[in-house]
Amino acid sequence: MSLTRFHPQTDWTIPPTRDNDDVDDLVVTRSLTVRDADLQERFSRSSGPGGQGVNTADSRVELSYDVARAQGIGPRIRARLLERLDQRLVDGVLTIAASEHRTQLANRKAARERLVEILREAAAPPPPPRRPTRPTRGSKERRLAEKKRRGQTKQGRSGNWD
Numbered sequence: 001m002s003l004t005r006f007h008p009q010t011d012w013t014i015p016p017t018r019d020n021d022d023v024d025d026l027v028v029t030r031s032l033t034v035r036d037a038d039l040q041e042r043f044s045r046s047s048g049p050g051g052q053g054v055n056t057a058d059s060r061v062e063l064s065y066d067v068a069r070a071q072g073i074g075p076r077i078r079a080r081l082l083e084r085l086d087q088r089l090v091d092g093v094l095t096i097a098a099s100e101h102r103t104q105l106a107n108r109k110a111a112r113e114r115l116v117e118i119l120r121e122a123a124a125p126p127p128p129p130r131r132p133t134r135p136t137r138g139s140k141e142r143r144l145a146e147k148k149r150r151g152q153t154k155q156g157r158s159g160n161w162d
Helices: 075-084 104-123 137-156
Strands: 026-029 032-034 039-044 060-066 093-098
Touching: 026 104, 032 104, 039 104, 060 104, 075 104, 093 104
Parallel strands: none
Antiparallel strands: 026 032, 039 060, 060 093
């Protein structure tokens, strides 16, 4: 197989190029993109019920992403990912399995979508600290008035009609 293509209208050959080099890269956030080269996929047979192809089709996908050693992650985001995903990581590698679809292609897509979802959640900045507030005087008075009203309602149910 030749690495170059022949252009039919001219005498020269066109080197193989991809129209968009990052077409397979996963954009997680503005500052985090998972390169396709950093992903590893393993295929195996799915468990569970199936038809004729259940014993021959390797449709289950295990997608692995090495968070600890991946390139293109800033130190702050890497630390945040490692801290928030520490229960899911094995030696710094995040592994996601997808076998809910019948086809390998659909399972690959599902695994990649799940990876982006998990990384987006983990890479999100921490929420701003809560500023303690006090209830207003009006809200305190309304709460006490409602408590009195409920108490009177319950007292009326006691059955003392005299």
